[in-house]
Amino acid sequence: MSSESPDADPGDVRAAQVTNARIEDEMEQSYIDYAMSVIAGRALPDVRDGLKPVHRRILFAMNEAGVTSNSAHRKSSSVVGETMGDYHPHGDSAIYDTLARMAQDFSMRYPLVDGQGNFGSVDGDPPAAMRYTEARMAPIAEELMADIERDTVDFQANYDDRLEEPEVLPAAFPNLLVNGSSGIAVGMSTNIPPHNLGEVVDATVELIETPDASVEDLMEHVKGPDFPTGANIVGRNAVHKAYKTGRGRIRVRAEFEVDEEEGRIVISELPFQQNKSRLVERIAEDVNEGAIEGIRDLRDESDRDGIRIVVELKRDAMADVVKNQLLESHLERTFGVINLALVDGSPQVLDLKQTLEHYVDHRREVVRRRSEHELAEREDRAHILEGRLKALDNVDSVVETIQDSDDRDAAKTALESAFDFTEAQAAHIVRMQLGSLTSMETAEIEEEYEEVKARIERLETILSDPDELDQVIVDELQAIKAEYDDERRTSFIEDAGDVTHEDLIPEEEQVVVMSEDDYIKRMPLDEFRAQNRGGKGIIGTGLKEGDRVSSVFAANSHDYLLVFTNHGQIYELKTYEIPEMSRTARGKSAVNLLDLDDGEEIESVVNTEDLDDDEFLTMVTRDGYIKRTAVEEFGNIRSTGIRAIRLEDGDELVDVEVTDGERDIVIGSRDGMAIRFDESDARAMGRTARGVIAIDLREGDAVAGVAAIDDGYHNWVLTVTENGYGKRSDLDEYRPQSRNGKGLVDIKTGDRNGEVVAIEAVTHGDHLIAMSAAGQIMRTRVEEISTVSRNTKGVIVMNLDPDDEVASVDIVPESVHAAADDEGDDDAETDDE
Incomplete structure (x- = not known):
């Protein structure tokens, strides 16, 4: 019954149902609803x-x-x-x-x-x-x-x-990053570049296995966008910013080749989403209008095999000038990264780690629900199979019970009553055919039941153990990578449009010296002429009171160096970035070059020019551990360094060598012991692994260094002690053993020799550079050092002042020092000081 008064005016009733609203509020809310x-x-x-x-x-x-x-x-x-x-x-x-x-x-x-x-x-x-x-x-x-x-x-x-x-969708791989996305919404837009599937999978696995991995750690796997049209990304800074903040502007440059002999520029790859036909038209328009000079013909020779745009140059045109004009106007585009996606229905700008974290959470939910669904199915099937097995054990009675029943419903009821079957089991048994009662069918049912029970146990493990569930995700991701991964199409290039500081620096061989107080400098190698063994050398660096030399190594001024420290960190350094100073100068603080912690010192340097992707960096620690890691694991080293090896408390990294998987390793201890074994005895491991025991050290002993032997190249093992003595010994003196042995006596230590400082593999023509803690440096030919057998004292290599000792040793190959000597001043100082 209506509550309205029968005498009420219908117009008043309708007016009472009208709600007054401000039109701007209504428009705002309506627009927000539309926008969302x-x-x-x-x-x-x-x-x-x-x-x-x-x-x-x-x-x-x-x-x-x-x-x-x-x-x-x-x-x-x-x-x-x-x-x-x-x-x-x-x-x-x-x-x-x-x-x-x-x-x-x-x-x-x-x-x-x-x-x-x-x-x-x-x-x-x-x-x-x-x-x-x-x-x-x-x-x-x-x-x-x-x-x-x-x-x-x-x-x-x-x-x-x-x-x-x-x-x-369940999404068995991180499609948001793999294929990217673009779109314009109301008041916001997204523009996510595509990536290489294998790199994204590796980063996802890294995040699953190491939840506290940083964006920088993930960027060691995801090098940058990988566009379907290839081309080149100019520089890495913009990519790093995009991954850290979710926003960035990436410069993408076409792939082209300048053929100066033929007088042409051939374009073979274009930036992502660039219209090829429109590009050719715009270049032609600029040529006709005089904005670009030096082009006489322009042809699009592209076919199904790929893009090929040929720019023919005039006879007197400068190819570099035309190239720069094309780059400025046509061959380079900016891809604006906006990593915006819906998270729980709300738009969010995400960094690389957040994007993968949301995906991993989704996959965990998918695998959990899938496992629960399958577990329910398997448990239902196991229940039915248990009923069938029970029926087969009582086959005669079951058949007789069914025969004595009036209909199917009565048969099911009788089975449930007589044999304690459940309703589902009884219904299944009534539907069974007589052919399923054979012995072969029975064996198949028993086999299926065991398989179902095993699968149930596995599913219960996955659902109860988060690590097992994560491993399922990892296995599935790696299977997808194995099936669909391909080579990266987009490359990285540095912007070489302008003359860089590096272009102005002459290439020459250098000696780099670093002290314990982190002073560093470089000097030309030809300042240190070879002397006979037993010399005192010349001043190599000036030191402040209380400071000591910690390391010395030789490198080309344009080399890129991998610098390993005693804390197990690795840094990347360009030789020319180290200040060049005189022999008597102290050097400059290394704080602006390397982000070293207190007590962290350089222990080994590897030249990247010597590295191939299929090689290994073999590291040894003071406590006798060895680890081999593939070179490709060190492809993206941050300015703050990355971990090269995990060290236990009190242990330190001592030495690093480049190996190819087929070398023999000789490890020398400070007490004069040495062990030789095949490098394959130490399997390759990841960067963050600790490694395995290489040598069983006596109490109080420690590793001094490692030498990687190439039987087809090296002739001797060279050992140098802290008191300036040393020797060469034939490789045959060091018989191969198994890893984790005590080794053999390499050199006699004691009051005269002191402890071993370094052990190196050398050949004819090599030069030894030895530097004392007080700053004296000496260079000598390795042939100057006598060849003697193991278990001897050796001869004097460097004549040291009282209280001084050898601090560091490096070997300069013949090809390097010969080139340096040819370019050096023949009147360079060689006398002892």
Whole structure:
């Protein structure tokens, strides 16, 4: 019954139901609602699967229709129609444009649709009409859909409540980073570049295994964007900023070759999303208008094998000038990174680590739900199999009970009563055929039951142990990497458009000296002429009171050096960055070059010019541990250094050698012991590993150094002691042993010799550079040092002042010191001082 008075005026009643509102408030709220609808429903990808709703709906519609990678291609109009009719109630042109882009190998790093027909080109040509093209899911797209039928993700009603669609796909790989995304919403936009699948998988695995990994640690795996069209990224700073902040501007430069002999510039790769046809037109327009000079012809010779734009130069044109004009206006573009994605329905700008963390959380939820779903299925199956086995044990009675029953329902009831079967077991037994009662069928049921029980146990372990669940994710990611990973297409180049400081520095061999108080300098190698052994040498550096020399090494002024410290850190250093000073100068503080901690000292230096990707850096510690790590693990070293080896409390890194997997290792101890073994006895490990025991040291002994022997090159093992004595011994004197032995006596130590300072593998023509703690430096030919057997005292190598001792030793190969001597002053000082 109405509460309104029967005499009330209908107009007053309607007026009472009207709510007054400020028009600006209503417009603001309506606009916000519209904006959020566009943001969440159209323009921005989900951080979990990297897809916008239209991409997700197309793939789901194809999956539901069975248009998978193993099926025949289906007309694109059919796919568009099913997507629009069931899931995406928008225009067919928007759906088809998205479908076409997912099939373009120049737009998607890993296309999600396998297209057949004309789907457009890098010249900006549009795809053919949808009635002419055909499509099906690409194999990698099925990895995004994998296990969707196993309750791995939540579903929601479609637009007309007839069907259900997934809120997100299971996504077995981090598609947001792998394929990137771009879109413009209301008041915000996203522009995420594509990346190499293998690099992203490696970073994801690193994050799973090391949750506290920093963005810098992850960037050791993800080198930078990897565009489907290749080209080059200029510099790395912008990439680093984008990964750390979620925003950055990356310069992408075309790949081209300047052929001065033929007088042409050939362009073979273009920046991502650059229209090739429009590029050629714009270059031609600039040539006609006089903005670019020196070009006489321009041809587009591109075909299905790749891009080839030929710029023919005039006879008197300077190729570098034309190249710079093209770079300034046409061959370089900026990719603005905005790593914006939906997190729990809200847009967020994410750094690299946050992006992967959200993905890993999603995969953990997917694997957990999948395991729970499978566990329920397996438990149901195990329950049925238990009933079948029980029925087979009582087969005669079961058959007789069924025969005596009036109908199926009565038979089920009788079985439940007589044999304590559950309703499900009884229903299954009643439906069993007589052929399943054979002995072979029985054996198969027993075998299946054992397999089901084993799988149940495995699933329960996964669900109860987070580490096991993470390992499942890691294994699946690595399987996808093995299946779909390919070579990086986009390279990194430095901006060489301007003359750099390095271009102004002459290439020459240098000696670098560092003290315990972190003073460092470099001097030309030719200032130190070779002397006979037993000389005192000349002043190599001036030291302040209480300071001592800690290391000396030789390098070219343009070399890039890997610097290892006693704390197990590795730094990258350019030789020319070290201040060049006179022999008597103290040097400059190294604080501006290397971020060393208190007590951290340089122990070994490796020249990157000597390294190949298939080689190893072999490290030994004071306490006798050895570790080999592949060179490729050190591809991205931060200015603050990275860890090269994990050290136990009190242990220190002593020495590093470059090996190729086939060398013999000789490790010398300070008490004069040495052990030789095959480097393969110490398996290759990651950067953060500790390594394995190399030598069983006596109490109070410590490792002095390591030598890597190439039997086809080296002739002797050279040992030098702190009191300036040393010797050469034939390689045959050091018989190979197993790792972790006590070794053999290498040299007699004691009051005369003191402890061993260094052990090196040398050959004919090598020079030894020895430096004392007080700053004296001596260079001598290794042949000057006598060849004697093991277990001898050796001869004097360097004549030291009282209370002085040898601090550091380095070997200069013949090819290096010969070149330096040829360029040096023949009147260089060689007398002792």
